[in-house]
Amino acid sequence: MRKMLLALAATTMLTGAAQAATVYPLDRATILAGSPFDFKVEFKENVKPEDVKITVNGQDYKAVFGSDVTFTEAEVGKDDKKLGSAVTLRKLMIAAPGEYTVEASAGDEKKAVTWTVYATPAEPKVKNVIFMLGDGLSVAHRTAARIMSKHMTEGKADGRLNLDDVDLRAFIGTSATDSIATDSANTMSAYMTGHKTAVNAIGVYADRTPDSLDDPRVENIAEALRRTTKKSIGIVTGAEVEDATPAAVVSHTRRRADKADIVGMLYDVKPEVLLGGGSAYFLPKETPGSKRKDDKDFVAMFKDAGYALATDKNELEAASGTNTGKILGLFHTGNMDVTLDRDFLKKGTVDKFPNQPGLVEMTKVALGELSKNQDGFFLMVEGASVDKMSHPMDWERAIVETIEFDKTIGLVREFIKTHPDTLLVVTGDHTHGISLIGTIDDEKPGDDMREKVGVYEKAGFPNYKDENGDGYPDSVDVSRRLAIFANNFPDYYETFRPKLDGPFQPSVQNEKKEYVANEAYKDVPGAVLRIGNLPRSSDTAVHAVDDVVLQAVGPGADEFKGYMEQSDVYRVLVDAMALAPAKN
Amino acid sequence: MTSRPALAAPPMLTFDELYGSVGVLGLKFSDKVKALAGQTVAMRGFMAPPLKAEASFFVLTEIPMSLCPFCSSDADWPDNIVVVYLDAKQTFVQPNTTIEVVGTLEYGSWTDPETGFVSLLRLRGADFEAV
Numbered sequence: 001m002r003k004m005l006l007a008l009a010a011t012t013m014l015t016g017a018a019q020a021a022t023v024y025p026l027d028r029a030t031i032l033a034g035s036p037f038d039f040k041v042e043f044k045e046n047v048k049p050e051d052v053k054i055t056v057n058g059q060d061y062k063a064v065f066g067s068d069v070t071f072t073e074a075e076v077g078k079d080d081k082k083l084g085s086a087v088t089l090r091k092l093m094i095a096a097p098g099e100y101t102v103e104a105s106a107g108d109e110k111k112a113v114t115w116t117v118y119a120t121p122a123e124p125k126v127k128n129v130i131f132m133l134g135d136g137l138s139v140a141h142r143t144a145a146r147i148m149s150k151h152m153t154e155g156k157a158d159g160r161l162n163l164d165d166v167d168l169r170a171f172i173g174t175s176a177t178d179s180i181a182t183d184s185a186n187t188m189s190a191y192m193t194g195h196k197t198a199v200n201a202i203g204v205y206a207d208r209t210p211d212s213l214d215d216p217r218v219e220n221i222a223e224a225l226r227r228t229t230k231k232s233i234g235i236v237t238g239a240e241v242e243d244a245t246p247a248a249v250v251s252h253t254r255r256r257a258d259k260a261d262i263v264g265m266l267y268d269v270k271p272e273v274l275l276g277g278g279s280a281y282f283l284p285k286e287t288p289g290s291k292r293k294d295d296k297d298f299v300a301m302f303k304d305a306g307y308a309l310a311t312d313k314n315e316l317e318a319a320s321g322t323n324t325g326k327i328l329g330l331f332h333t334g335n336m337d338v339t340l341d342r343d344f345l346k347k348g349t350v351d352k353f354p355n356q357p358g359l360v361e362m363t364k365v366a367l368g369e370l371s372k373n374q375d376g377f378f379l380m381v382e383g384a385s386v387d388k389m390s391h392p393m394d395w396e397r398a399i400v401e402t403i404e405f406d407k408t409i410g411l412v413r414e415f416i417k418t419h420p421d422t423l424l425v426v427t428g429d430h431t432h433g434i435s436l437i438g439t440i441d442d443e444k445p446g447d448d449m450r451e452k453v454g455v456y457e458k459a460g461f462p463n464y465k466d467e468n469g470d471g472y473p474d475s476v477d478v479s480r481r482l483a484i485f486a487n488n489f490p491d492y493y494e495t496f497r498p499k500l501d502g503p504f505q506p507s508v509q510n511e512k513k514e515y516v517a518n519e520a521y522k523d524v525p526g527a528v529l530r531i532g533n534l535p536r537s538s539d540t541a542v543h544a545v546d547d548v549v550l551q552a553v554g555p556g557a558d559e560f561k562g563y564m565e566q567s568d569v570y571r572v573l574v575d576a577m578a579l580a581p582a583k584n
Numbered sequence: 585m586t587s588r589p590a591l592a593a594p595p596m597l598t599f600d601e602l603y604g605s606v607g608v609l610g611l612k613f614s615d616k617v618k619a620l621a622g623q624t625v626a627m628r629g630f631m632a633p634p635l636k637a638e639a640s641f642f643v644l645t646e647i648p649m650s651l652c653p654f655c656s657s658d659a660d661w662p663d664n665i666v667v668v669y670l671d672a673k674q675t676f677v678q679p680n681t682t683i684e685v686v687g688t689l690e691y692g693s694w695t696d697p698e699t700g701f702v703s704l705l706r707l708r709g710a711d712f713e714a715v
Contacts, residue, residue: 279608289611311608352606508648511676519680
């Protein structure tokens with residue numbers, strides 16, 4: 001008894017006395033050998049520089065880190081709030097693989113973290129890596145895409161998606177450093193840097209200061225490729241090219257909304273092929289339509305750097321013959337329109353941007369250009385609007401986007417047949433709370449749409465048709481269609497029908513910054529008001545915390561297995577390309 | 585709701601009439617916007633809630649807007665918005681309500697000095713009412 005009390009007292013004293021400082025990179029970080037990264041220690045109190053002690057594996061830090069830290073006596077937060085002292089060391093590099101325990105202390109504050117610095121195999125397994133990301137891609141998206149595109153008879157699919165024949169490898173844990181819930185910035189950043197970070201952050205650890213561009217940086221895959229190889233880099237997306245997912249390939253910011261800065265970072269890295277939307281952030285402030293707040297003209301700057309510019313499908317076709325090796329394709333001022341609007345309904349902003357290419361066409365041009373490089377390439381392809389249409393619960397658009405993403409996988413698999421020295425990874429960045437639960441059957445009696453939802457044996461099979469064999473349903477507005485619902489939502493009017501007049505806008509904001517149901521859908525026959533189960537600050541359905549499914553084929557793919565943290569995926573990519581070859 | 589004095593009704597400008605051409609490399613203001621610049625015009629649309637409590641303007645949109653939760657910086661508005669500077673403070677109108685704004689039309693890039701919000705089209709000295 002006496003012993004126990006003593007032990008208890010000792011523990012209490014330790015936790016009471018020693019406040020925890022914060023060390024970046026965080027505990028259990030995994031770091032590619034030789035990659036530059038920023039080191040920072042944040043103390044909660046103001047401390048004296050002479051009291052700061054930092055050791056690495058028991059030695060004074062300078063022996064391992066090679067240079068001095070910069071001391072900041074008092075960091076300042078919002079409204080001049082005093083945050084405490086900090087030390088920083090930018091672009092630190094550790095060449096030797098191993099475990100590194102870093103202990104930092106000052107006054108009664110103390111923190112120890114352990115990092116794993118890893119090398120890669122000496123020899124690459126592949127020349128090319130193609131990383132295909134369905135934003136928000138969840139299991140229900142693929143099931144619905146298979147049934148809508150390939151149909152089903154007596155419980156067996158009438159055809160297979162391309163996705164269905166990419167080997168299933170791993171479940172991916174997507175959580176952020178600050179939350180189990182997650183977004184497209186920190187999740188793609190984990191894939192593209194090997195470090196987890198906070199919601200909204202890209203290529204940095206999220207520190208406490210308000211400046212979004214001063215956070216401790218880690219190397220991303222584009223920088224690693226530029227530092228260690230002569231490979232080409234390609235980015236293809238249906239979103240703005242400065243949106244979170246493509247941004248995470250090249251950039252560093254605490255706030256994904258820093259889109260004007262992200263364009264500058266795209267320019268610094270200069271991916272050989274950059275295709276997507278988002279031209280508004282490339283135009284100088286004076287140009288109507290610009291979203292920059294300065295006079296930089298990035299379209300002109302990219303052209304001056306030798307890029308062939310394409311602004312629509314025809315120009316993309318022409319640019320694919322360029323001999324400069326560099327293509328900038330910007331096809332929309334914002335996010336590109338989705339397949340259902342672009343190729344079928346002609347809604348959204350298709351009247352203003354009538355000739356936008358699709359993901360298949362963009363990826364085809366990218367592969368053609370990138371594969372000219374004898375040293376190989378890294379290509380990131382994003383099916384962006386699987387997510388962008390799942391947020392507003394526009395299921396027909398989200399599923400048609402999934403079909404388009406799948407057709408792009410088909411194109412890539414054809415490429416791999418003639419380029420077997422390629423690792424293909426197909427995955428999502430996070431999931432959505434989406435499920436396919438049956439059908440909605442207009443032929444069921446009455447006007448009450450709820451009673452037309454077919455469940456269990458009453459669901460039967462949907463009646464989508466694909467007479468022209470293009471893989472897309474001839475119409476999404478069929479009489480017995482898929483019943484898909486989100487498990488989380490703001491207040492909205494459920495119409496039980498496809499949104500043929502343009503993408504769904506379920507809610508709008510009131511003066512209290514609360515989202516209320518958008519009454520534009522109130523008078524749709526059969527529409528019912530669903531009271532949300534999300535906080536009233538949520539405008540649309542949110543991301544789920546559920547694991548993501550990762551699939552991969554090609555040399556090196558067998559390193560993916562079981563449950564993996566999203567940040568562990570990076571190591572498989574750099575291993576495959578041997579970006580930090582182990583020295584004997 | 586008070587009705588306006590029965591002066592000659594100002595010319596109506598619609599959201600479809602703002603730009604003559606819309607393209608990847610920029611937008612071009614319509615001839616109608618250029619012709620009406622400096623004059624009092626009326627526009628109908630939806631009032632987005634003020635960005636900040638202290639902002640002296642609000643954003644008029646063609647359809648009721650909701651923005652994605654992670655990109656609600658001022659830069660993520662669609663192209664066809666009009667910034668409205670009110671002459672006198674007016675109460676926010678519920679988001680599902682169409683309003684008519686009357687004010688002096690101004691075009692060209694302009695950065696709001698207090699918020700940094702960049703706009704291309706503005707109605708100044710404006711007032712509005714629900715319709």
